[in-house]
Structure formats: C-alpha cells, structure tokens
Amino acid sequence: MSVLEDRVRAAVATVEDPEVPITLQDLGVVRDVWVAGREARVVLRPTRLACPARSEMARRVREAVLSAAPDVHVEVDWEIATWRGSDVSDRGTQVLLQIGYADPGVGASTACPFCGSGDVRSEGAFGGSVCKVPFSCRSCGSTYDALKGSTAAEVAVGGARG
Amino acid sequence: MSRLDGLLRVAEDRFLHGHLLGRWITDYVDLEESLAVGSISQEELAHAATLMEFAGLDDEGRDAFIFERPVEDWQPSALLAHRLHDWPAAVLRGYLLASVGEVGSVLLSHARRQELQSAGQVIAAEQRLHVTHWERWVRMLGQDERTADEFRARAAEVLPLARDVFGAPAFDEASGEAAHAAWVDAVSGPLTAVGIPLDALGRTPAPRGGLDDSELAGILGDIRSQRVGAGDGVRGLYR
Secondary structure, X not given: OOHHHXXXXXXXXXXXXXXXXXXXXXHOOEEEEEEEOOEEEEEXXXXXXXXXXXXXXXXXXXXXXXXXXXXOEEEEEEOOOOOOHHHOOHHHHHHHHHOOEOOOOOOOOOOOOOOOOOOEEEOXXXXXXXXXXXXXXXXXXXXXXXXXXXHHHHHXXXXXXX | OOHHHHHHHHHXXXXXXXXXXXXXXXXXXXXXXXXXXXXXXXXXXXXXXXXXXXXXXXXXXXXXXXXXXXXXXXXXXXXXXXXXXXXXXXXXHHHHHHHXXXXXXXXXXXXXXXXXXXXXXXXXXXXXXXXXXHHHHHHHHHHOOOOHHHHHHHHHHHHHHHHHOOOOOOOOHHHHHHHHHHHHHHHHHHHHHOXXXXXXXXXXXXXXXXXXXXXXXXXXXXXXXXXXXXXXXXXXXXX
C-alpha cells in the first residue's frame, strides 16, 4: 500500500455520517478504498436504498479524498448489496450505544441503551428515517432507535427480513 | 423489447406508486402511519431509481425518463394509472404492489449479472417490510365488522386493475406467467382470509395498455408540476 493510499484511507476514515455522529467507516458504509496513480475509488454501501443522505455522504467522501490527495481523480461508487447491523465495527457499536441506539449487532438484544433493561416495547416498523425503527423503554421511559438490518429491528417488524 | 426495457416498465410502476402514496403522508391523521407511508413512498422512489440505473440511465436520463417523456410512451399497470381516492383502496394497492415487488425482485436475484442479483436481493428484502406493513392493514380493515364490507367492495374495484402487473415484458412470457402465479399464491392467504376472492387477478397476466380512459395524463401532470412549480402559491414556499 502506498503512502498516498494510506493518507487517503486515513482521510476517508474520518468522514462522519450526516445524521448520526459516527464515521461511515465504523458504520460499515465504506467498503473499499483504492488508489492507483492519480485515480482514487471509494466504494460505499447504503444502509437502505432510499437513504436521503447518500449524495451528502458521497460529497463528504470526495472532499476527504481531495484533502489528502488534491491531484487525484475521485470516483465514489455505490454498491447495491445488503447492509447489516453486523457491518458496524466494535467501536461503532460503542458509539451507537452511547448516543442512544440499540446494539446494532446481529443476534444482539433489543435492550434499552440508556438503562440496559430488556423490558422494552417496539413502536412500529418505521421511524423518523428509513433506516430506523423506534422503541421505548418501560423501565426508564426513554425512547430510542434500532437500525434496520439489526436483530433488534427484525424483532420490531415481526419477522420481516427487511 | 429488451430485458432492460422491462426494468424500465417496473420502474414506472414503482415511481408512480411512490408518488401516489405520498399524498397520504399528510392526509393520514396518525403520526406513526405517516412515518410508515413516508418511508414506503421514499423506498418506492429509490427502487425505481435503482432499476433505472441498471437499465443504463444516468441522473439526467432518469430525469428525462420521468419528466420529459410523452404520456403515450408510458406503459404502467392500470393499478397505477388511477388515483384511488380512499384509504382502503390505497391499502389494497400497497399490498398488491409490495407483493409484486417482492416476487419480481426475487426473480431479479436469479439474473445473470451479479450486481443485478444483489440489487434484486436488497429490493426484495425492503419490499418484504412493505408487505408486512400492508398485510396488517388488510387484516384490520378486512376483519373489523365496521370496515369489512367497504373493504371488500373496494377490492372488487381494485383487484381487476392489477391483472397486468406482470404483463410488462420484463421477462419472457413463461417467466411472466410464473411470476404472476407466484404473486397470486403469495397474496391468496391474507386476501381470502378476509373474504376477498382472487378471480379478478386472473390466472395469467393481462397485457399492458388500454389506458386511454385512465387518469395517467393527470397524474403525470401533477408529477411534472412539482418540478416546474404550480401556480397555487403553496409549492413555491418550499423552493
């Protein structure tokens, strides 16, 4: 791996999601970064096809690449494949729990991220964004979201595989 | 007609449904249902865009496909060429189309191009969530004695419009018939459970076309007014 590619990868790794304060790398949206000569290519995978932040994500990634390598030609491609909660890194999982999301891992529980109680209620299969499903906690009264693609979200939608 | 043209016919259906469903985001009084309908509508538009992209249309091409083609060039299902003015009809249309989306996308997942296979799997999974949502409404409206009669009456109007959903040449004739049969099989349980007969869906897909008496021109006019700006003094506020 070249020094330039290292710099580009490091820059892309700092790009944050426009809605949730977590990097796209930790969210599992960044799938590949490749630099050869004066060409750079970054492959992203959307959490949902209808994610309205896709163009802003691509813009931020492009900007990050150019900040590290101003002379390269940047291509940002979207890979249309299934994103899962298990694509979130361990560090990303900790960030999501800290800011009030359910554990995104496949096989993880729906437990409240604020008090840890398992006495929670699904509030439907659709939330404030296409990638979220809402929950509320009967123990502490908090409301929180789970990301679609996680086990918690599948529990909420009653067995739907979405 | 090529297979890629077939993708565009499906994209027309998904786009029109996303648009028509959008009116319920503000008409429906329940916040949770508004969120659901908004998400489903948004995902229908995204699925249409994805299919158009796989058919080879770039950003400008997609724009032209939706906003600049003459109405005569559109070949949507009759189900999308009528406005259907009430909620029970919107539920039936949503349910039938979500199931079409799931069945059709599963077929896409057997395509030769790997990227199309992958897209088919993603779209099928997202449509499954829509199926689950609409199925719940079918049960509620079809089982409650206060709404059941009206719901069945509306089904008698809506189901015949859906006969051509697999009539677009997205697949060869045999694939279209197989998809139609799989779709009818998929919706048969929930619909017959609430007393809705399936005869109106037919055993084979009806061909597309015959939309002269439809509301398609008006629907497309509404869509295009979003872009050029209607003279009602309201949409301008959001520009």
